[in-house]
Amino acid sequence: MPSPVELLTEAKSYAALLSEIRRELHQIPEFALNLPQTQARILSSIEGLGEIFLGKSLSSIALLIRGENPGPTVLLRADMDALSVTEETGEPFSSTNGFMHACGHDLHMAAGIGAAHLLATHKAELKGNVLIWFQPGEEGHHGADVMIEEGFLDLSGERPIAAYGLHVFTSLPIGAIASKAGAMMASAGDLLVSFQGSGGHGSMPWLSKDPITPMVEAISALQVMLNKRFDQFDPVILNVGWISAGDQATTNVIPDSASFGATVRTFSQRNTDLLHTLVPEMIHSIAKSYGLTATVEFSVPTKVLMNDPGAIARVERISQELVGPGYQTMQVPIAGGEDFASIVAEVPGAFVFVGACPPEIDYQTAPTNHSSKARFDDSVLPLCSSLLAALAFDHLG
Ligand SMILES: [Zn+2]
Missing domain, CATH: 3.40.630.10 (Zn peptidases)
Structure with missing residues (x-):
């Protein structure tokens, strides 16, 4: 040989x-x-x-x-x-x-x-x-x-x-x-989140359901959640790569929906499973607290x-x-x-x-x-x- x-x-x-x-x-x-x-x-x-x-x-x-x-x-x-x-x-x-x-x-x-x-x-x-x-x-x-x-x-x-x-x-x-x-190497996948509110006049947000504020809150809350709900010796990376809402031509219109996409990286199946449970829970609870609904989608991640x-x-x-x-x-x-x-x-x-x-x-x-x-x-x-x-x-x- x-x-x-x-x-x-x-x-x-x-x-x-x-x-x-x-x-x-x-x-x-x-x-x-x-x-x-x-x-x-x-x-x-x-x-x-x-x-x-x-x-x-x-x-x-x-x-x-x-x-x-x-x-x-x-x-x-x-x-x-x-x-x-x-x-x-x-x-x-x-x-x-x-x-x-x-x-x-x-x-x-x-x-x-x-x-x-x-x-x-x-x-x-x-x-x-x-x-x-x-x-x-x-x-x-x-x-x-x-x-x-x-x-x-x-x-x-x-x-x-x-x-x-x-x-x-x-x-x-x-x-x-x-x-x-x-x-x-990490498990890598995508997270797509969308908040569905109802649009209206920016001068009277209480008459609409603004989707942008809960979206911004959710993006911050996700980062805090990684710190408080996941083992710090088994890292999770979640990075928002795009956000989308409203129209740059105007500031006085509340849009109907707001969404963002993030890449998600984990190093254990345990954390992948935990993310798939905790992220939807948190997004839906933030949406609910503002009186609107949300959808949460994960792509099939690599192992x-x-x-x-x-x-x-x-x-x-x-x-x-x-x-x-x-x-x-x-x-x-x-x-x-x-x-x-x-x-x-x-x-x-x-x-x-x-x-x-x-x-x-x-x-x-x-x-x-x-x-x-x-x-x-x-x-x-x-x-x-x-x-x-x-x-x-x-x-x-
Ligand atoms: Zn390659």
């Missing part, structure tokens, strides 16, 4: 090819669940490496590499979708179609392709199977859940024993690897991404072999959401951050993932591919 360092050396011999694939994918970014060009580009790079399965209601691909010896299955996952962002990096391979791989998913696909080549080359030494998912719709479109619903976890005939995924990050130095056991301690122990050991002191244990989770959480809710596994900030930029001030100016250095691809392949080998070697 090849060691992680041997896999890295081997992956470096594909470095130019992996960068080329990544740059081609970078120029054809596609949004959400339907990514036909991206799917076609990946298929052309994994031809002959194993059995291919395509999604029914989304452009997903699963590649099943069967080892020459029987054994369990390990799942590796790369996400595929881009963001609705107009690129401003100035890279010679910039996207020009109004979408952008501003979150580095182009690197994830290239890393997955590299891992597939490493594993297929060594399938004689593989005791079991590796299932590699190329997954659309990570950016809030629940692509992982759709793939699970379409039966993609069980394609080898049995449930994988472990699952791994990685994410490149501009806020880490190139080649650094970081993760943690337990909660690593909290929980890394399995056993999987993290493997990540730490292999990362230290690959990058020595470049492996860091994260002290706290990050508040971003990630639908790999749905996969590790079914299969024990781990998600890993890999630094991809170009060395000429200070990673502490570099434009972050999702910025129109975010630049990712694809010389990190051999490391990403070998890390994924080494994790699979560690279970199946």
